[in-house]
Amino acid sequence: DAGITQSPRHKVTETGTPVTLRCHQTENHRYMYWYRQDPGHGLRLIHYSYGVKDTDKGEVSDGYSVSRSKTEDFLLTLESATSSQTSVYFCAISPTGTQYNEQFFGPGTRLTVL
Amino acid sequence: AQSVTQLGSHVSVSEGALVLLRCNYSSSVPPYLFWYVQYPNQGLQLLLKYTSAATLVKGINGFEAEFKKSETSFHLTKPSAHMSDAAEYFCAVSDGGNEKLTFGTGTRLTIIP
Numbered sequence: 469d470a471g472i473t474q475s476p477r478h479k480v481t482e483t484g485t486p487v488t489l490r491c492h493q494t495e496n497h498r499y500m501y502w503y504r505q506d507p508g509h510g511l512r513l514i515h516y517s518y519g520v521k522d523t524d525k526g527e528v529s530d531g532y533s534v535s536r537s538k539t540e541d542f543l544l545t546l547e548s549a550t551s552s553q554t555s556v557y558f559c560a561i562s563p564t565g566t567q568y569n570e571q572f573f574g575p576g577t578r579l580t581v582l
Numbered sequence: 583a584q585s586v587t588q589l590g591s592h593v594s595v596s597e598g599a600l601v602l603l604r605c606n607y608s609s610s611v612p613p614y615l616f617w618y619v620q621y622p623n624q625g626l627q628l629l630l631k632y633t634s635a636a637t638l639v640k641g642i643n644g645f646e647a648e649f650k651k652s653e654t655s656f657h658l659t660k661p662s663a664h665m666s667d668a669a670e671y672f673c674a675v676s677d678g679g680n681e682k683l684t685f686g687t688g689t690r691l692t693i694i695p
Contacts, residue, residue: 472625499681508591510672510687511626518681526682558625562681568614568633569676569683573625 471495472574474559480580487546489577491559493539499562500542501571502526502534504555511558517542549581584609584675588686596694601645601660603689605673608654615656616674616683617647626672632656643667668693 471494481487491500501516503526513526515534523534531553533545546553556578560571589604607613614633618626630641637649643666647658656673673686 501682508687511685513682516682560626568631569681570614570616570628570631571683572628573618575625576623 472559472561472572474557474574474577476577477575478578480582481549482582483550484548487549487579487581489544489557489559489579491542491544491574493542493561495561495563495572496539497561497563498539499569499571500536501560501562502532502542502544503558503560504528504553505558505576506555514544514557546579549579551581553579554581555579584613584677584684586673586675586684586686588671588673588689590689591687592690592692594692594694595663597665598662601658601663601667601691603658603671603673603691605647605656605658605686606654607656607673607675609675609677611677614676615647615649616676617641617645617656617658618672618674618685619643620670620672620688622669629658629671663691663693665693665695667691 473492475490502514503511512528517523517536535543559574562571585608587606616631617629619629630639632649640646645660670690674683
């Protein structure tokens with residue numbers, strides 16, 4: 469299994485509070501991604517990173533920000549959580565040098581915003 | 583732009599029967615295609631991938647998929663379903679150039695004993 473961990477694995481928070489989710493990899497892969505998974509929508513890309521301090525938006529980036537200060541860590545922040553951000557969040561990584569964009573996924577974080 | 587359509591959000595088959603999960607793609611360039619499986623409360627696991635080397639691709643757990651350019655399809659099959667195949671399956675496409683995958687909405691497979 470690819471060395472990807474996500475923390476926390478479960479979190480319940482209240483509307484309006486800030487939340488930070490962490491993705492940590494031990495594979496030294498260049499690319500890292502944050503997705504959210506919702507019933508009927510599959511996986512939707514929030515943000516991704518193609519290197520330290522290099523990030524870009526995905527299709528559902530509103531209300532989220534990211535940071536990557538080290539190769540191994542990719543943080544997703546909800547500045548002011550809303551109930552619509554209740555979801556399961558997955559981190560993924562992609563090996564450097566592959567043209568296929570094959571991605572490997574972490575175990576997920578289940579976030580509930582009350 | 584690339585996109586994926588998975589026909590049937592829920593599929594039920596009897597144990598021992600053929601499994602067929604459908605995936606059609608849209609891509610402006612030759613695509614790379616993937617099937618992922620997600621077991622309950624777990625992350626996604628790569629089942630198989632098409633990278634233009636061969637049109638019939640074999641994956642883990644007895645699954646295979648055939649790339650058909652004329653039909654823009656990449657359907658997933660398994661000759662004989664097992665109870666352990668119950669999971670959600672996602673098809674994904676990449677054009678190789680934009681560093682991203684686009685996922686379908688998933689098909690939940692139920693196996694009937």
